[in-house]
Amino acid sequence: MSLAGARDEAVWTRFSALFSARPVILAPMEDVSDAVFRALCRQHGASLCVTEFVNVEGLLRGCRIARRKITLDAGDTPTAIQIYGSNPERLAEAAAVAEEAKPAYIDINCGCWVPKIAGKGAGAAWLREPSAMVAMAKMVVDAVKLPVTVKTRIGLGPESHMPIVDLAERLEGVGVRALTIHCRTAKMGHSGDPDWSYARRAKERVKIPVIVNGGIKSAADAARAFEETGCDGVMIGQRAIEHPWIFDEARALLDRGEHLAGPTAQERIALCREHLIANVVARGAPRGVCCTRRHLAGYLKGLRGAGEVRRQLNLCDTLEGCLAILAEAERRGAEQAAEPGNEHVNETVNETVNASASECEDSTLLAC
Numbered sequence: 001m002s003l004a005g006a007r008d009e010a011v012w013t014r015f016s017a018l019f020s021a022r023p024v025i026l027a028p029m030e031d032v033s034d035a036v037f038r039a040l041c042r043q044h045g046a047s048l049c050v051t052e053f054v055n056v057e058g059l060l061r062g063c064r065i066a067r068r069k070i071t072l073d074a075g076d077t078p079t080a081i082q083i084y085g086s087n088p089e090r091l092a093e094a095a096a097v098a099e100e101a102k103p104a105y106i107d108i109n110c111g112c113w114v115p116k117i118a119g120k121g122a123g124a125a126w127l128r129e130p131s132a133m134v135a136m137a138k139m140v141v142d143a144v145k146l147p148v149t150v151k152t153r154i155g156l157g158p159e160s161h162m163p164i165v166d167l168a169e170r171l172e173g174v175g176v177r178a179l180t181i182h183c184r185t186a187k188m189g190h191s192g193d194p195d196w197s198y199a200r201r202a203k204e205r206v207k208i209p210v211i212v213n214g215g216i217k218s219a220a221d222a223a224r225a226f227e228e229t230g231c232d233g234v235m236i237g238q239r240a241i242e243h244p245w246i247f248d249e250a251r252a253l254l255d256r257g258e259h260l261a262g263p264t265a266q267e268r269i270a271l272c273r274e275h276l277i278a279n280v281v282a283r284g285a286p287r288g289v290c291c292t293r294r295h296l297a298g299y300l301k302g303l304r305g306a307g308e309v310r311r312q313l314n315l316c317d318t319l320e321g322c323l324a325i326l327a328e329a330e331r332r333g334a335e336q337a338a339e340p341g342n343e344h345v346n347e348t349v350n351e352t353v354n355a356s357a358s359e360c361e362d363s364t365l366l367a368c
């Protein structure tokens with residue numbers, strides 16, 4: 001029996017329903033999966049979003065940034081809140097605080113490899129002591145009424161054994177309600193080929209939903225991940241940063257067997273505009289402009305003259321300036337499309353973009 005008392009059955013029914021519809025989920029990503037980006041991905045077909053991880057100490061101290069990260073607007077649903085920390089009691093307390101924000105569920109980060117996190121006993125450091133991880137997860141499960149899930153990796157590194165399959169069973173045994181497996185080791189960071197077979201093996205052992213994560217860069221990858229692992233959901237990280245259309249593309253393929261054409265040049269520019277405006281409304285300028293930049297290069301990929309547009313955008317920190325650069329790019333694109341012989345300019349753009357779908361390994365961003 002949960003220490004937290006009676007649970008809300010409607011929440012649990014919704015939780016089960018989420019994973020019966022083969023969700024394509026936006027991964028938690030620090031400084032990326034914020035409210036603005038979640039809204040944008042949802043609009044482009046993401047079934048479910050997870051907040052960037054929130055430090056439990058910050059949350060318990062009432063730190064403004066941590067509070068902002070767990071604040072969910074009415075339309076921001078279904079969204080799970082992810083927390084991280086090294087102390088089981090503090091994680092349990094923080095989960096109870098996060099629960100007040102009414103997320104779809106609480107996710108515990110047991111996969112972040114970054115030294116400033118794992119070096120302090122949080123994130124992937126839990127993989128060093130699977131029994132401690134299981135005991136910690138039980139404390140969190142017992143502290144809240146909401147479903148609790150864990151996101152972790154297959155193991156620490158090549159020299160260690162991969163504890164994930166046994167761990168899945170043990171976490172299920174203490175009441176964890178779903179497991180996300182980033183199918184790389186902690187040593188791999190976020191590059192290199194993930195091994196989805198661990199997700200399949202874990203899935204074969206447990207009844208709870210298992211979500212496969214790592215290296216899903218296209219709709220075809222998403223479909224293959226479901227097929228090869230038998231998992232209940234797929235989670236997409238880096239590819240969404242540059243190509244949020246991946247959610248619609250995956251849904252179309254999974255639900256209707258349809259291969260969507262990539263976004264047109266106009267749609268790409270429109271998304272740059274929309275994201276910039278939303279971030280400036282949310283954070284003001286220049287911060288809202290700067291934090292959109294990591295997305296813009298990807299959104300513009302394949303567009304004629306994209307390199308120059310990117311360069312100009314990187315030098316500009318006002319919204320008005322960026323909008324003017326985009327308007328000019330759009331005008332040039334329309335002129336080129338109107339030139340005789342260029343009727344298929346959008347198709348060319350889309351082909352280039354699809355061909356570049358596997359180029360997303362070059363991200364230099366922090367990864368957990």
Ligand SMILES: Cc1cc2nc3c(=O)[nH]c(=O)nc-3n(C[C@H](O)[C@H](O)[C@H](O)COP(=O)(O)O)c2cc1C
Binds near residue numbers: 111214238367
């Ligand atoms: C910029 C960035 C920030 C991340 N932050 C988090 C985080 O806060 N919590 C987490 O569990 N994983 C985090 N991750 C890892 C992703 O959730 C995901 O597991 C990883 O990128 C593998 O998926 P992918 O191959 O689709 O990118 C982050 C990854 C990136 C690239």
